[in-house]
Amino acid sequence: MTVEDPFRPEVGEMMAKQIPLVDYLVLGDDPHLVANQCTSCGARYFDRRNGCAACAGTTFTKADVPTTGEVRAFTIVTFAAPGIPVPYVAAVVDCDGTSVRANLINVEPDPEHVTLGMKVRLATETIGTDQHGTEAVGFGFEPLGG
Amino acid sequence: MASASEELWILGIHMTKFGKHPDLDTVDLASQAVSGALADGGVTMKDIGVIGAGNLMGGAMPIGQMLQKQLGQTGVPVYNVSNACATGATALRVAAMAVKAGECDMGLAFGVEKLAGAGLLAGGSRKSDSDAWTPSGRYGAVAAVDGRIGTEIMPGVFAQIGMEYGHKYGGTSFELFARISEKNHKHSTLNPLAAYTKAMTVEEIMGDVMIAYPNTRPMCSANCDGAAAAVVVSGSKLKTLSLEQQKRAVKISASVLTTDPWQEACQVLPDVNTLTRNAAAQAYEAAGVGPSDLDLVELHDCFATAELVHYDNLGLCEPGGAVDFFTSGATWRDGSTPVNVSGGLESKGHPIAATGIANVWEVATHLRGEAGDRQIEGAKVALTHVIGLGSACGVHILEKSAA
Numbered sequence: 001m002t003v004e005d006p007f008r009p010e011v012g013e014m015m016a017k018q019i020p021l022v023d024y025l026v027l028g029d030d031p032h033l034v035a036n037q038c039t040s041c042g043a044r045y046f047d048r049r050n051g052c053a054a055c056a057g058t059t060f061t062k063a064d065v066p067t068t069g070e071v072r073a074f075t076i077v078t079f080a081a082p083g084i085p086v087p088y089v090a091a092v093v094d095c096d097g098t099s100v101r102a103n104l105i106n107v108e109p110d111p112e113h114v115t116l117g118m119k120v121r122l123a124t125e126t127i128g129t130d131q132h133g134t135e136a137v138g139f140g141f142e143p144l145g146g
Numbered sequence: 147m148a149s150a151s152e153e154l155w156i157l158g159i160h161m162t163k164f165g166k167h168p169d170l171d172t173v174d175l176a177s178q179a180v181s182g183a184l185a186d187g188g189v190t191m192k193d194i195g196v197i198g199a200g201n202l203m204g205g206a207m208p209i210g211q212m213l214q215k216q217l218g219q220t221g222v223p224v225y226n227v228s229n230a231c232a233t234g235a236t237a238l239r240v241a242a243m244a245v246k247a248g249e250c251d252m253g254l255a256f257g258v259e260k261l262a263g264a265g266l267l268a269g270g271s272r273k274s275d276s277d278a279w280t281p282s283g284r285y286g287a288v289a290a291v292d293g294r295i296g297t298e299i300m301p302g303v304f305a306q307i308g309m310e311y312g313h314k315y316g317g318t319s320f321e322l323f324a325r326i327s328e329k330n331h332k333h334s335t336l337n338p339l340a341a342y343t344k345a346m347t348v349e350e351i352m353g354d355v356m357i358a359y360p361n362t363r364p365m366c367s368a369n370c371d372g373a374a375a376a377v378v379v380s381g382s383k384l385k386t387l388s389l390e391q392q393k394r395a396v397k398i399s400a401s402v403l404t405t406d407p408w409q410e411a412c413q414v415l416p417d418v419n420t421l422t423r424n425a426a427a428q429a430y431e432a433a434g435v436g437p438s439d440l441d442l443v444e445l446h447d448c449f450a451t452a453e454l455v456h457y458d459n460l461g462l463c464e465p466g467g468a469v470d471f472f473t474s475g476a477t478w479r480d481g482s483t484p485v486n487v488s489g490g491l492e493s494k495g496h497p498i499a500a501t502g503i504a505n506v507w508e509v510a511t512h513l514r515g516e517a518g519d520r521q522i523e524g525a526k527v528a529l530t531h532v533i534g535l536g537s538a539c540g541v542h543i544l545e546k547s548a549a
Contacts, residue, residue: 019279019281019288020288021287021288021289021291021294021295022285022286022287022288022291022295023281023285023286023287024285024286043408043410044410044413045413046285046413046414047284047285048284048285048286049284053408053413054408071313072310072313072411073306073307073309073310073313073415074306074309075297075301075302075303075305075306075309075358075359075360075361076356076358076359077293077297077299077301077302077357077358077359078356078357078358078359079266079299079301079355079356079357079358080266080269080292080293080297080299081266081269081292081293081299084269084292084293085293086293088293088297090293090296090297090302090306090358091296091306092296092306092310092411092414092415097410098410099410099411099413099414099415100414101295101296101414101415102295102296103293103294103295103296111320111359111360116309116312116313117313127288127289127294128289130277130278130279131277131278132278134278134279136279136288136289138294138295139295
């Protein structure tokens with residue numbers, strides 16, 4: 001770290017300032033996802049909703065989503081829009097009944113290492129640090145026991 | 147004037163050559179398709195009581211009125227519709243509904259798209275991230291999520307849809323999906339209006355540029371220019387027309403549009419299955435036919451991985467049996483249920499708003515016995531299917547005239 005760079009924060013400051021990539025990712029000692037759960041029917045959503053698509057209910061509570069799951073579908077993207085690093089593995093992970101869209105991370109992005117039905121767990125990864133020293137933290141799923 | 151129990155018929159129908167038309171704009175292509183459909187039906191714009199018009203990528207211009215300015219401003223109502231890849235089928239539904247409702251006895255539908263040279267149609271390019279992370283949007287995201295939280299590109303979305311089927315039932319592989327694409331590319335060699343008419347071996351398909359595993363480039367729908375148009379007429383009006391018009395008319399036995407009902411997983415990966423199954427069930431019920439009655443099917447193979455799941459969704463095979471159904475050879479043009487003998491979206495091409503009418507043109511041409519080298523002999527009943535993500539599904543069942 002060079003003291004000449006005004007945009008590079010001190011280590012302690014950087015550790016202290018984090019922001020999740022999306023508001024349904026909860027950081028801290030036990031990172032996990034939290035869904036908006038319909039109080040009427042239990043349907044879960046990761047985005048802000050005006051109402052429930054399943055039952056038209058209008059009230060939601062926060063519900064923690066299990067941090068382990070099973071890969072139900074995946075693709076290995078090798079051709080993407082400019083600026084998006086490839087290859088990456090996009091997947092749908094079944095977290096004990098709640099479907100989660102995420103990348104698979106900390107795994108070789110090829111069909112020999114990524115398989116349907118593989119068990120995975122939530123992991124966080126850095127997205128980058130802004131000019132105020134705040135680190136954005138994203139999430140993915142990595143092989144369990146890997 | 148038609149009544150609510152009125153039969154619906156295709157009187158005239160036309161599709162342009164799909165491919166690159168650098169010298170024709172959207173209005174030119176639409177004019178070509180509509181002029182062709184009117185001439186095919188032996189009618190003029192003065193006979194048309196309603197227009198359903200589809201165009202997705204052309205911007206805010208009202209394509210229906212722009213078409214009228216070339217072929218006749220008759221003052222009839224125009225409905226400019228947009229329903230993703232189901233736009234053409236939606237335009238056709240508009241004309242069909244108006245005739246069925248008795249508002250007029252003849253309606254026109256068309257879809258047109260200029261898409262040659264377009265790349266990925268979804269998944270925004272990632273700009274440099276902001277100077278200060280600021281949550282925005284319905285996910286409170288501080289940066290672009292495409293490529294960070296799954297994928298938004300269509301080849302990747304539909305790859306997962308095919309993989310999900312494989313996870314549920316087993317038997318899928320990269321090679322299996324490539325073989326579906328091999329079939330459609332082979333079929334297209336007999337279709338002079340297809341954008342691509344070159345057969346490809348399964349090795350060539352698997353060895354081509356990988357876009358989103360397991361979809362390589364030839365396993366993706368081909369972006370191209372094109373248009374298609376149809377004239378819908380009521381049964382009672384058809385009876386007043388010439389015997390030749392009655393003989394060539396094709397009966398619309400079912401015209402169905404559905405959207406996706408809520409499913410747990412459809413919030414994170416589009417569920418193209420449930421709404422297709424619902425549309426198929428409604429269509430078979432309305433037409434009084436079943437999957438085994440179909441002589442040919444044009445279904446929405448926007449990607450090779452999608453074609454597989456729709457064999458099952460349309461009831462062409464037993465639930466869970468799509469892999470065995472395909473490997474049996476059933477969906478090749480000499481099989482029991484030929485699928486995408488036009489070459490499908492992968493080889494004929496996919497000018498988005500045109501697709502849902504172009505597939506009706508394909509099967510209508512077979513039902514009329516006018517499909518030339520690629521004619522499915524004795525075709526009497528056929529089904530067309532499109533899916534637009536969001537989602538909307540259009541299914542039409544058509545039957546040969548008994549006249």
